[in-house]
Amino acid sequence: xxxxxxxxxxxxxxxxxxxxxxxxxxxxxxxxxxxxxxxxxxxxxxxxxxxxxxxxxxxxxxxxxxxxxxxxxxxxxxxxxxxxxxxxxxxxxxxxxxxxxxxxxxxxxxxxxxxxxxxxxxxxxxxxxxxxxxxxxxxxxxxxxxxxxxxxxxxxxxxxxxxxxxxxxxxxxxxxxxxxxxxxxxxxxxxxxxxxxxxxxxxxxxxxxxxxxxxxxxxxxxxxxxxxxxxxxxxxxxxxxxxxxxxxxxxxxxxxxxxxxxxxxxxxxxxxxxxxxxxxxxxxxxxxxxxxxxxxxxxxxxxxxxxxxxxxxxxxxxxxxxxxxxxxxxxxxxxxxxxxxxxxxxxxxxxxxxxxxxxxxxxxxxxxxxxxxxxxxxxxxxxxxxxxxxxxxxxxxxxxxxxxxxxxxxxxxxxxxxxxxxxxxxxxxxxxxxxxxxxxxxxxxxxxxxxxxxxxxxxxxxxxxxxxxxxxxxxxxxxxxxxxxxxxxxxxxxxxxxxxxxxxxxxxxxxxxxxxxxxxxxxxxxxxxxxx
Numbered sequence: 001x002x003x004x005x006x007x008x009x010x011x012x013x014x015x016x017x018x019x020x021x022x023x024x025x026x027x028x029x030x031x032x033x034x035x036x037x038x039x040x041x042x043x044x045x046x047x048x049x050x051x052x053x054x055x056x057x058x059x060x061x062x063x064x065x066x067x068x069x070x071x072x073x074x075x076x077x078x079x080x081x082x083x084x085x086x087x088x089x090x091x092x093x094x095x096x097x098x099x100x101x102x103x104x105x106x107x108x109x110x111x112x113x114x115x116x117x118x119x120x121x122x123x124x125x126x127x128x129x130x131x132x133x134x135x136x137x138x139x140x141x142x143x144x145x146x147x148x149x150x151x152x153x154x155x156x157x158x159x160x161x162x163x164x165x166x167x168x169x170x171x172x173x174x175x176x177x178x179x180x181x182x183x184x185x186x187x188x189x190x191x192x193x194x195x196x197x198x199x200x201x202x203x204x205x206x207x208x209x210x211x212x213x214x215x216x217x218x219x220x221x222x223x224x225x226x227x228x229x230x231x232x233x234x235x236x237x238x239x240x241x242x243x244x245x246x247x248x249x250x251x252x253x254x255x256x257x258x259x260x261x262x263x264x265x266x267x268x269x270x271x272x273x274x275x276x277x278x279x280x281x282x283x284x285x286x287x288x289x290x291x292x293x294x295x296x297x298x299x300x301x302x303x304x305x306x307x308x309x310x311x312x313x314x315x316x317x318x319x320x321x322x323x324x325x326x327x328x329x330x331x332x333x334x335x336x337x338x339x340x341x342x343x344x345x346x347x348x349x350x351x352x353x354x355x356x357x358x359x360x361x362x363x364x365x366x367x368x369x370x371x372x373x374x375x376x377x378x379x380x381x382x383x384x385x386x387x388x389x390x391x392x393x394x395x396x397x398x399x400x401x402x403x404x405x406x407x408x409x410x411x412x413x414x415x416x417x418x419x420x421x422x423x424x425x426x427x428x429x430x431x432x433x434x435x436x437x438x439x440x441x442x443x444x445x446x447x448x449x450x451x452x453x454x455x456x457x458x459x460x461x462x463x464x465x466x467x468x469x470x471x472x473x474x475x476x477x478x479x480x481x482x483x484x485x486x487x488x489x490x491x492x493x494x495x496x497x498x499x500x501x502x503x504x505x506x507x508x509x510x511x512x513x514x515x516x517x518x519x520x521x522x523x524x525x526x527x528x529x530x531x532x
Contacts, residue, residue, distance in 0.1 A: 024097035024124035026071045028053065028079075033089040033109060035062035040084025043092065043112070047122070048075050058090070071097075075122030081105065081112040098125050098160045098189065125160015129187070129214060129222045136212075138228035140261055141200040145238040146313040147263050149179070149197035152212060152224050156187040163187075166215035167196060169226075175202030176210045176226055200228040234259045239304075239313050239337055242279040247288075249278070249355035256341065257348030264314040266302045266341055267322040273297060274348045275341035278355070285332045285393065285440045286357035292325040297342035297349035299325050306335035314339050330360050332393045333440045362442030364389035366435035371451035380427075380456045385419040386435050392416060393439035404448045405432040412438070427455040427483070427530065456483050458490065458507075458526045468513065476511040476522065483528040493525040503529060 028045055032038060037060040045053035045067070052069040071077060077094070091106040094115075103120055106112030132153045141147055156162040164185045169176055179197040187194065202208060212224045236243040237260050256274040265272055282288075292299040302314060302322040309318035314337065321329035342349045368387045371378045388395065397410040397420055409420060425431065431453070435446040460481040465474050478492060489503030492511070499511055514522065 022124040022126065023070055023072045025068050026077070026097060026102070026122070027066050027068045027095050028056070029063065029093045029095065030056070030058040030065045030067075031063035031091045031093075032058055032061070033091060034086065036086075036089075037061060038084055038090050039086050041082060041087055041090050041112075042084070043079055043081045043114070045069055046078050046080070046117075047071060071122035071124065073123055076117055077102075077115075077120040077122050078117040079105065079115045081114040083111060087111040094120065096123065096125070100189075123159070125189070126158045127156055127160045127162040127187075127189070127217065128158030129162045129164065129216045129220065130155055130157040131212070131214065131222050131224045132193075133224065135225045136198060136227075138198065138200055138226070141228045141230050142233040142238045142240075142261070142263060143205055143230050144203055145233055145240050145263065147199070148265060148313075148315060149199045152196045152198060153193040154187065154196060154214060154222075155193035156189055156191060159189050161186050161188055162216050164214055164216045166213070168213050169210055170213055171210035171226075173202065173208055173210070175200060175208050175230075176228070177201050178212065198226055200230060202228075202230050205230045205232050231261070233261070236276045236278075237261060238263055239277050239279075239308075239339075242277040242337060245278050245280050245355070247280055247282075247286075247355055247357050249280070249353060252294075252352045253350055254340075254353055255348060255350045257350075260348065262341065262346050264339055264341070265316055266300045266314065266339060267316045267319050268300055268343070270298070270300065270343035271345040272300065273342035273344045273346060275339050278338040278340070278353075279335065280338075280355070281335050282331055282333050282357070285330070285360035285391070287360050288329055288331045288336075288355065288357040290327040290338060291354045292340065293352045293354075295325065295342065295349055295351035297344045297347060299349070299351060300341045300343055301325075301327055302339050303327065303329055303331070304337045304339070306337070330391050331357070332360075360391050360439060360441055363392040363437045363439055363444055365444055366392075366395070366437055366446050369433075369435075369447075369449045371449075373447070373449040373451075375451040377454040378451045379454050380424045382422040382425055382431075382451075382453070383419055384422060384433060387418060388416055388437065391439055392437045394437070396436045397433070398436070399431060399433035401429060401431055403432050403450070405434045424456070425453050427453055429453050455528075455530060458483050458528050461524065461526055463524060471516055474514045474516065476514060476524070478509045478511065478524060478526070480507050480526050482507045483530075488529045488531050491527040491529060493527065495523050496525070 038058045042055045042057040044051050053067050056067050058065050088109050088111045090112055093101055094103045096102050103115055105115055136150050138150045167181045177199050207229050210226045214222050235241050256276050260274045260276055262272055262274045264275055302319040304314050305320055311318050321327050366386045366388055370385045394412045394414050396412045398405040398408050400407040432448050432450045434448050437444050458480045462479050464477045467474055489505045491498050492500045492509045
C-alpha cells in the first residue's frame with residue numbers, strides 16, 4: 001500500500017509600484033568681492049525641507065570655495081543666509097550637475113538675501129547621443145575615384161553633456177573611411193551638432209556595408225548603418241580618367257547617359273544630373289570660351305584647376321568659373337578640368353560642346369589705393385588697400401621711405417590679397433608704396449603712391465588702485481598704449497597738474513600716496529613728447 005501526500009503550493013506575487021527619481025550632485029560656490037572671507041556670514045542649503053549644507057561659510061580669501069550636495073528631479077532647492085560684517089561683499093552661485101549656473105545671490109555688491117522655497121526645482125541631466133541619419137547610403141561610388149563624402153550628424157538630444165570617447169567603424173571589408181573627431185568630444189545640451197564625413201575607398205566593384213559606432217558616457221553606444229555600391233567607371237566619367245582634349249574642341253552629340261553617373265555637385269542651386277569630364281592643358285595664359293548648344297536638358301558647366309583648390313575633386317566652392325550654356329574665363333598656364341552636367345536630377349542629356357581660347361592680355365595696373373596718393377595726416381595703425389584689374393595672376397607689394405618704393409613686403413604670389421596691415425609707422429613721415437602685377441604673358445609695374453603720417457597720441461589709459469592705508473591713503477597705477485616711434489617720453493597730469501618730475505620713458509606710472517577722494521574723482525591725462 002502506498003501513501004500519497006498531496007501538497008498544495010500557493011504562490012503569491014506581490015506587485016509593487018516603485019517610483020524612482022534620478023539623483024545627481026549640484027554645487028554652491030562662495031565668493032567674497034573684497035577678498036577677506038565672509039567675516040562671520042554663513043548660509044544653509046535646503047533640499048525638500050532638509051538642511052543638506054549647514055552653516056557653510058568662506059573663512060578667508062575671495063574664493064571660489066565649493067560645496068557639493070545631492071539633488072533629485074523635482075526637488076525644492078532653497079537657501080538661507082545670515083550676514084556678518086561687510087555682508088554686501090558676499091556672493092554665492094548654485095550650479096547644476098552640468099556646471100550650468102542655476103542661481104546667484106548677492107551679485108554686484110548687493111547683500112545676499114537667501115533664495116526662497118519654490119524658486120529652484122531640482123533636475124538631473126539625462127544625455128542622449130543621436131545620429132542622423134541612422135542609415136547612410138552613399139549610393140553609387142566609382143572604384144578608385146573621389147566623390148564628396150556623405151555626412152552623419154551627431155547631436156545631444158538629451159539633457160546634460162554627452163562626452164564621446166570613441167568614433168570608429170565596424171567594417172569587415174575595410175572599404176569605408178571617416179573623418180577624425182578630436183576625442184574626447186563634449187556635446188553640450190542644445191548645442192550644435194558635429195559632422196562625421198563618410199567616404200568609400202574600396203578598389204573592387206560590388207555592394208558593401210559597414211556600421212559607424214560612437215561610444216559615449218560610461219557604457220553607451222550609438223550606431224548608424226552605412227552602405228555603398230561600387231562600380232567600375234568608364235573614361236570621361238570621373239576626373240581620375242577624363243576625356244583628354246586639346247583646344248579648340250568641337251564635339252557633337254555628347255551624352256551623359258549611362259554608363260556615366262552623377263558624381264559631382266556643381267555650383268548653382270538646381271539639382272545635378274549625370275556628368276562628363278574633360279581635361280585640357282594651356283601652355284600660356286588664355287581667355288577660354290566654353291559653349292554648350294543643342295542640349296536636351298538645362299546645362300550646368302564648371303571649370304576647375306588641376307589642384308581643385310586643395311580639395312579632392314569638383315565641388316561647389318572650388319570652381320574657377322561656372323555657368324550654363326556659355327562661360328568666358330581667364331585661365332592661366334596649367335591644366336584644367338571641365339565638368340558638364342544638367343539641372344535634371346540624376347538625368348542624362350545629349351549636347352554639343354565647343355571650347356576655344358585666345359591669348360590673355362597683360363593685366364592693367366592696380367588701382368584705387370588707400371591711403372590715397374598724396375594723402376596727409378594718415379593716422380596709425382596704417383592698412384594699405386587696392387584693387388586689381390582683370391587678368392591679374394600674381395602681384396608684388398613694395399614700400400619704403402624713399403622714392404621709388406623698394407622694400408618688398410609681399411613677393412610675387414598668386415594669393416591676390418587686396419590689403420596689407422603696416423601697423424604703427426613713424427609719425428610725421430612720408431611713405432611710398434607700389435603694387436606690381438603680372439600674368440604669364442607679361443608684367444605691369446604699378447604707380448608709386450605716397451602718403452604722410454600724422455603724430456599719434458597715447459591711447460587706452462587705464463587706472464587701478466592699491467589701498468595703502470584703508471580709507472586714508474592710496475596709490476594709483478596708470479598704464480597706456482604708447483605712441484609710435486620718434487618719441488622722447490610722456491608727461492602725466494592729475495587734475496591738469498603735471499605730477500612726474502622727469503619724462504616717463506615707459507608706458508606705466510604710479511601716482512603715490514593719494515588721499516581718499518571719492519567725489520570728485522581724480523582725473524588723469526597722459527601727454528606724449530616727440531623729438532620734433
